[in-house]
Amino acid sequence: MSQATYHFPRGFLWGTATAAYQVEGNNINSNWYAWEQKPGKIINSDKAGLACDWWNGRWREDFRRAAEGAQNAHRMSVEWSRIQPAPDRWDEEALNRYVEMVRGLAELNMTPLITLHHYSDPQWFVDIGGWENEMAAGYFEKYVRKVVYALKDYVNLWCTLNEPNGYAAQGFVVGAFPPGKKDFNLGFKVMVNLVRAHAAAYHAIHQLQSEARVGIANYYRSLQPAKPWFPLDGLVTYLLRTLNNIFPSASKDGVVRFITRHMRVPEAKGTQDFLGIDYYTRDYVSFNLMSSELFSRRFYRPEAERSTTGFLANEPAGMYEALKWGLNYNLPIIITENGFDDAEDRVRPRYMVEHLHQVWRAVNFNWPVKGYFHWTLVDNFEWERGWSQRFGLWELDLDTQARHKRPSADLYAEICRENGISDDMVRRYAPTAIPALFPE
Numbered sequence: 001m002s003q004a005t006y007h008f009p010r011g012f013l014w015g016t017a018t019a020a021y022q023v024e025g026n027n028i029n030s031n032w033y034a035w036e037q038k039p040g041k042i043i044n045s046d047k048a049g050l051a052c053d054w055w056n057g058r059w060r061e062d063f064r065r066a067a068e069g070a071q072n073a074h075r076m077s078v079e080w081s082r083i084q085p086a087p088d089r090w091d092e093e094a095l096n097r098y099v100e101m102v103r104g105l106a107e108l109n110m111t112p113l114i115t116l117h118h119y120s121d122p123q124w125f126v127d128i129g130g131w132e133n134e135m136a137a138g139y140f141e142k143y144v145r146k147v148v149y150a151l152k153d154y155v156n157l158w159c160t161l162n163e164p165n166g167y168a169a170q171g172f173v174v175g176a177f178p179p180g181k182k183d184f185n186l187g188f189k190v191m192v193n194l195v196r197a198h199a200a201a202y203h204a205i206h207q208l209q210s211e212a213r214v215g216i217a218n219y220y221r222s223l224q225p226a227k228p229w230f231p232l233d234g235l236v237t238y239l240l241r242t243l244n245n246i247f248p249s250a251s252k253d254g255v256v257r258f259i260t261r262h263m264r265v266p267e268a269k270g271t272q273d274f275l276g277i278d279y280y281t282r283d284y285v286s287f288n289l290m291s292s293e294l295f296s297r298r299f300y301r302p303e304a305e306r307s308t309t310g311f312l313a314n315e316p317a318g319m320y321e322a323l324k325w326g327l328n329y330n331l332p333i334i335i336t337e338n339g340f341d342d343a344e345d346r347v348r349p350r351y352m353v354e355h356l357h358q359v360w361r362a363v364n365f366n367w368p369v370k371g372y373f374h375w376t377l378v379d380n381f382e383w384e385r386g387w388s389q390r391f392g393l394w395e396l397d398l399d400t401q402a403r404h405k406r407p408s409a410d411l412y413a414e415i416c417r418e419n420g421i422s423d424d425m426v427r428r429y430a431p432t433a434i435p436a437l438f439p440e
């Protein structure tokens with residue numbers, strides 16, 4: 001018998017998030033496909049291959065898994081390189097498959113949230129300069145119109161770009177994503193073009209669908225100075241934090257600001273109807289003269305629990321901080337991603353309830369948080385980290401395509417069904433979280 005339950009508001013969206021390239025398989029016209037073929041770009045030379053085989057129809061069984069797990073929403077993306085495999089060619093058959101998928105969600109009473117750009121680009125687009133090209137926004141807008149026109153009977157929640165700050169930084173400043181460049185000025189240029197593309201998409205979507213709700217999945221990284229009393233730690237932390245703000249603030253006031261640079265993009269003003277937040281973890285930051293990364297070194301709190309590959313630390317307080325930050329934009333908030341790579345499902349149940357507890361705190365102050373999407377439904381291809389990371393509620397056996405349910409899938413199903421977290425659930429799935437969540 002439950003003693004206590006943290007309830008969420010009626011109509012709260014509960015789902016998982018996925019991305020086309022990571023789950024569909026055989027996206028051969030995408031720049032990521034070309035990137036995978038280059039030596040040394042992906043851990044263990046992994047390939048996406050068939051991925052979760054959604055393109056051959058396995059989305060059906062996975063959507064059913066989600067629905068049986070009481071999820072009432074799903075965030076997925078559509079792949080530009082499938083819909084427009086060449087600049088002068090639209091693939092209607094591919095578009096129809098996406099129509100089938102969103103219809104499939106509707107039949108399961110799940111609300112779709114569709115991401116129009118989740119990291120991957122058509123190779124032809126990259127060949128003409130990609131996001132460095134001044135015309136990028138125009139190309140993107142054409143594609144967006146095509147998709148929205150086709151899917152609008154089933155979809156009214158749209159996410160134009162996934163983590164554009166991360167995309168630009170990884171691809172053009174850090175170099176871990178294609179095209180693998182390391183040039184701060186180029187990074188800024190790409191961000192400006194992405195803001196323009198977002199704005200163009202926002203206006204186009206509203207023209208085609210007046211009831212549309214459009215946002216960006218903003219990557220929010222919690223950053224704390226390692227020594228709060230040391231001014232230089234504070235300064236580099238402040239500078240790094242500007243990366244969190246670029247896209248939401250540009251779409252609020254039409255100015256792109258990145259450290260020392262700024263650029264006006266007036267058409268971007270007022271172009272978010274909701275604020276998507278992807279929150280995973282928190283870093284501590286110290287000033288370091290030897291570092292090429294803005295004179296800073298980032299590290300995890302030594303006591304914080306790590307994910308299997310050490311990629312993430314379990315820092316639930318950062319979720320609350322992210323939501324508080326989100327309030328600045330005066331918009332409804334959707335947590336568009338949150339999750340933990342944990343092949344053995346050792347920490348994930350605790351990570352999940354501790355993060356959701358922070359979300360619950362926020363909704364109880366009446367902060368406008370409307371939904372939560374866990375990353376992810378089934379293990380998928382994790383970009384340059386290949387198959388080394390396992391984020392799924394369901395485990396994927398790549399050789400057989402078999403899915404095996406992790407305990408977290410059952411825990412999440414109970415949470416979704418209850419629209420809340422009870423002490424009884426926490427006792428059964430994540431007993432070590434009891435003292436923090438349900439103190440005596």
Ligand code: FCB
Nearest residue numbers: 019162163375382383391
């Ligand atoms: C996010 C990405 C998503 C996935 C998770 C683990 O930053 O949006 O595609 O790779 O990280």
